Amino acid sequence: MSAHHRIAKCIHLYYQQQSITCVDIDIFEAFLTLLFQEAGQDRGLNKKQIASINRAITNTPTGKQRLLKRARDEALQYFIQVCDWTLPPAKVQQFKDHDHLWIVSLYKRSALAHEILIRYEQASLNHIKQRGEPSLAWTFLTMMIEVAPLPLNYWCDRFNDPTPLERIGDQMTITITHLSNLSYFDANEPCSFTRYALSPLAARAFYNWQQIPDEARINITLTRLLQALNMEFLPANRSKLTSYQWQQAIQTLWLNRFAIPLEILKDFSDPMRHVSELPIDLNSSHSERSNVMMQSSPSTNVTSHNKHHDLPFHRWPHVQLIKSYNNTQKSSPSQPDWQASNLLPRLLFDYVQDLIEFGGVNKDNLSQSTLTRYTSFKSELSNAPLSSAIVETKESLQTWAENIYLTIPDDTMEKWSMYQFFRFLTQQPITEHLDLSNIVKPSQSIKIDALTLSAEEVHHLITQIFMSDLSPMQALFTAVSAILSYYGALRRGEVLRLRLQDIRCTQEKGQTFTLYISNTTEGKTKNRSARTVSVVIPKVGAKLIRLLLAFKACRPTKEPFIGFQGESIHLRARHYLLPITKLLKQNHGKKARFHHLRHSGAKLLYQQALCLANNETPETWQPCHLPLTKQLLSTSIVAKRFEYWLQGRDFSELNNMLLFDEIGRMLGHQYYATTRLHYLHGMEWVAPAFLPQKRTYSHAELRYLWGMKPDSNDIARILTDLCDDYSQLSLLDKKRHNPSLDHITLTKKISSRLQLPRSSDNQGKTHPYNDKNHPDWLSLWTHKIVNITKTEPHHFQWETREQLSGLNTQPENFSQVSEAWRAFGQYQGLKWRKSERTALLPLGQLHVEASKKFSDINGKPGFQEAYFLTPCNQKVAKALNMLKQSALHYRCHITLHQNRKQLDSHKWRFIQESLLRGNDTARKVIIPTGKTHLKITLMIELSNSALLTHFQTWWNTMIAHNL
Known part of the structure; x- marks a missing residue:
């Protein structure tokens, strides 16, 4: 089977599953031959390539030309939807015109949809009151009307699938599996799927269907389903409907009942438009x-490059x-x-x-x-x-x-x-x-890396950063990187390239920040375009952002916000993003990575946007165990985030579709399709923002939901439990009382009756969070900083309270802190085991000549001098070699003070052969009296003499402890 034939079969199967007529496989194959003569390795076509393909189609002399044109449009639509292709605006507009015709066709079916709804409501009343065996047609329509108007083929597959329903948080859900040939997950993973939320009625109806004994169960085919639907719910004067027409009729009901945006209706109508997350296996x-x-x-323990490394390896x-x-x-x-x-x-x-x-x-x-x-x-x-x-x-x-x-x-x-x-x-x-x-071929379905974290999980991650063994400044830079990536939904490169001039706090001690994402000398944005992002960060995180801004207040505005002065982007990625990745993998499995903070931030942005549009927050988005999420979705926070966009207007004054454009703009996406497919995982959490979550229930419906007999009097006990004032009603009022109940309340009550297992979804692994007891990150960071007097003898810590405390009031000292970071080993630190400390003993006490300083290449004073006075022997050579293997950054100059009576010794040659490395220098001084000895001078790039004195004190203490 040729590659083109396999792709043609996938395209044909895609449309077949959607119940949409398309050209035959051989016509698709003929078009693909023309397509891949022009297409390269990119996921898309340009105007020139499309023009060339059109010319080749036009040269076809027979009526096959019409079929090839149709195959072109159908194949390109498939590549856009499933393979994430991009096409020129003119071609995209053509598909938008098709969408317009689709909407017109829906409105034309309004009368038919209304007739079907009337028959369905009557059938529902009869079924709930009389019960009997579950009806295929009624159960199917219940799922279409209450859950999602999916293509009939998907529902046929799901009705034949014994996989039970699941409860996630306070929602009952159902999974719809994608076609295995078009899975968004890799071949050695389960097939991708989309999760939908269930209403209580739909959950009971589907549960009852799955309780049919195996011997009585029949395989549901599209033909059998259409026959049942046309027989039970179609008026006698109507022609039989096809599967696509049935889907359109239910889509029309959704459009009229819920008034949802067209893009969202398409999301509910096609499982392939969203991908849910796989359960995380934390083995x-x-x-x-x-x-x-x-x-x-x-990043820490690498053997240096071997110049004699042979290839091939x-x-x-x-x-x-x-x-x-x-x-x-x-x-x-x-x-x-x-x-x-x-x-x-x-x-x-x-x-x-x-x-x-x-x-x-x-x-x-x-x-x-x-x-x-x-x-x-x-x-x-x-x-x-x-x-x-x-x-x-x-x-x-x-x-x-x-x-x-x-x-x-x-x-x-x-x-x-x-x-x-x-x-x-x-x-x-x-x-x-x-x-x-x-790397995957452009003609194959894209692979989706579906994983998002809740705000509580992100804050737990940041708390872990401060509780880890990272040094104080590394922990601060790392935590701020995580905060910006999540709340700004930034890519890793965008976090690293963010400059001081690119972040602005809109008010003193405020929580609202404006981030300017642009091309810099260190790299370009993914789409080569600049954008602004407005974020509202909780106080606990905003404090850290403002603290770092204060630390760098005197630095040039084009300097990176994250990292020390002169620290390259590669080192910043290693020092501040790698620790985040490690913790993510530890908490959320080996597939988790830094980019998933952007996924999570995109979901938060989308939720906040929908809260703005609805002027309220769905209850399922703010459960009691997620108080931080509840705070971030509150009216005040949402209003602050979109204040720049509304500019004093009410949302009702705007075109609601502009909101989707604004979400994409803040994420740096040209199309909403990129956002929904790659970042908005699953549909179960989207439903509460668009579908009613509360309705009035009759006594018969409540008996049905609880699985009681139609005439059971036990309903009084249920109503007493559900309604606080039910017991106070008169007997007549009790019979007439039809309570208004939300999905959350009923989910909690009937989940056990429907035997719904709790899924191992992200919500099930959320870390406990208590707003009052939430650790203050600034306090945690301050606690990491030690006093000079508490510095351990075997580990030199330059990031002391004395060194860092002045940054807030004297930000000009940040350059001195950067010097110290470079001089004392960046983040590797100066830490020696006992055997190593013993080996260093021959160097003896460290001396400092405070009056003697060196200048850098620009003549600016920046180097200070410290030295050892030692004999010239093998022990000193080993000790000096141990020092050179450490992270201390210095230039070494050795002076041999040689007694004039020992000029024939081999000391000078010993220095040249055993002591000098790289750029080390040496000189010889003849002394008239005294012992021959070495003065080993360390030139350290520091302008802060107090810090060198601190290092001298620590070194001499270490030597004294090991004598």
């Missing part, structure tokens, strides 16, 4: 192991790991160190270790031959090392992956195995920014 053993893997990241350590697997006579090799010149040996080793420990998707245990096949692509990697420099930027990593992937022949085991390895890379903290969407 404890895997979490523990992943923590170990993440702790040994190449053949010494793969994972090969020995595979050979030792299930071999009791051969011990397993140890995990290799990270190599800066090539990270692949370690990454492949970890990948195989994962396969050995956790197995494959279908099997728990994999054989040696299978492991070898799964890593058969190693020959392609032999000539393409992945250096630490490549993984620093998304662009270089993306280019590396795409170039390798293109070298492997299509439809081979190697290509599949390579893709699985790339998926593994996206789950590693150092390579999480690899984008697989550019």
Whole structure:
């Protein structure tokens, strides 16, 4: 089967599932031949390519030309919806015209829809009062009217699927599985699906349908369903309806009853427009192991580049790991160190270790031959090392992956195995920014990385940052990065490139900030366009933003907001985004990554926008265990966020569709389709914003919901429980009392009767949150800062309370703090084990010449001098070598003070051979008397003499403790 034929079958199946007529598979295949002669590797076509395809179609001499034109429109519509293609505006407008015709056709069916509704309401009354066996047609219409007007084929598949309903939070839900050929998830994952919210009536109706005994159950086909619908609910004078016409009739009911925007109606009508999240498997053993893997990241412990590294690379350590697997006579090799010149040996080793420990998707245990096949692509990697420099930027990593992937022949085991390895890379903290969407063929359905976090989970993450062992300034920069990414829905590059001039607090000690996202010298935005983002951040986070702004008040406005002076964007990504990724994986599974903070922020923005449109917040969005979410969706916060947009106007004065455009603009999306498909996961949480969540119930309906007999008198007990004032009513009033109840109340009451399992969805794993007891992050940060007197003898801590306390009142000192950060090892720190401290003893006491300073290349004083006075021997050489291996940043100058009577000694040659490294310098001074000795001078780039004195005191204390 050719590739074009497979794609043609997928397109045909897509329209068939939608109950929409389309051209035959062979016509699609003929058009695809023309299409891929012009299309490249991009997901889309330009005007020139479309014009060339149109000319080729026009050259067809027979009536096949008409079919090819139709195939063109149907195939391109498929590629837009399923494969995320972009087309020129003129072609997009053509599809918008089709949407207009679709709306017109819906309104034309208003009379038919009204007739169907009248018959349905009468049937509902009879069914609820008389019961009997569940009716296929009535149950189906209940799901269409109460849940979603999906294509009939989807409902047929779901009626045949025994998967039970689920309860998520305070909602009853149903999952609709997508076509397996068009799944948005990878092949070794479950098929993608969309989750919809159920009304109590729909939940009871579908539950009763699933209770039909297996021996009495029939397979529901489209033909059988249409026959039942046309027979029971179509007026006698009407012609039989097709499946598409039935869907349109119910869509018309939705349009008239709920008055929802057309884009939202399409969302409810097509499961392929939204993707729900897979349940997260927080396997404890895997979490523990992943923590170990993440702790040994190449950001801290990397073997330097080997100039003699040979290509192609053949010494793969994972090969020995595979050979030792299930071999009791051969011990397993140890995990290799990270190599800066090539990270692949370690990454492949970890990948195989994962396969050995956790197995494959279908099997728990994999054989040696299978492991070898799964890593058969190693020959392609032999000539393409992945250096630490490549993984620093998304662009270089993306280019590396795409170039390798293109070298492997299509439809081979190697290509599949390579893709699985790339998926593994996206789950590693150092390579999480690899984008697989550019690797998958443009004709294949895109892959959706569906995961969102609640505000409570994001705040828990930030609290963890301050509770971790990160240094104070690293924790502050990291926490602010997480806050901006979530509340601003920013991409990782946008967070890192944000400059001081790009963030503005609209009022003193306020919570509203305006972020300006633009192209900078460090990189461009994804769509090459600038945008502004208005955010409202809770007080606990706004304090940190304002604190950092105060710290940097005297810095140039074009300096990055995140990070120290002179810190490169690559180091900022490693120091401040990588810790966030590690915590996300620890809390939410190995698929979680930094970009999911943007997903979560996009959902928050969408929810706030819908609260603005409705002038209220749905109850299901503000449960009692999510008080922070409730606060963020409050009327006051929503009004503050959109104040810039409304400009004093009421929302009712605006076109409601402009709100979707504004959401896309703030996210940097040109089309709403990008937002809904990639960021708004699931439909169950969308429903409360558009569909009524409260209605009046008769006694018969309540008996039906509780599964009671139609004439049961036990309804009085139910009503007493539901209505506080029911017991005070007279007997006559009790019989007439029809309570008005919301979905949440009934969900809590009848879930157990419907045997609804609680899903392991994100809401089920939300961390407890108490607004009153919420830790103040500023206090946590302050608590991390130690006094000079509390500095540990074996660990030098320059970020002391004395050093940082002045930043708020003297922001000009930030340059001194940046100097200290560079001089004292950035975030690696100066920390020695006891054996290492013992090795340093021969250097002795550290001395400081406060009066002597060096200048930098511009003549600006910036270097201070400290020195050791030592003998010239092997012990000193070992001690100096230990010091040079530390993170202390200095230039070394050695002065040999040699007694004139010992000029024939080998001291000078010993210095040249054993003590000097790199840019070190040395000189010799002849002294008339005294012992020959060394003066080892350390030139440290510091302008703050007090800090050097602090380092001197700490060093001498450490030496004294180890004597």
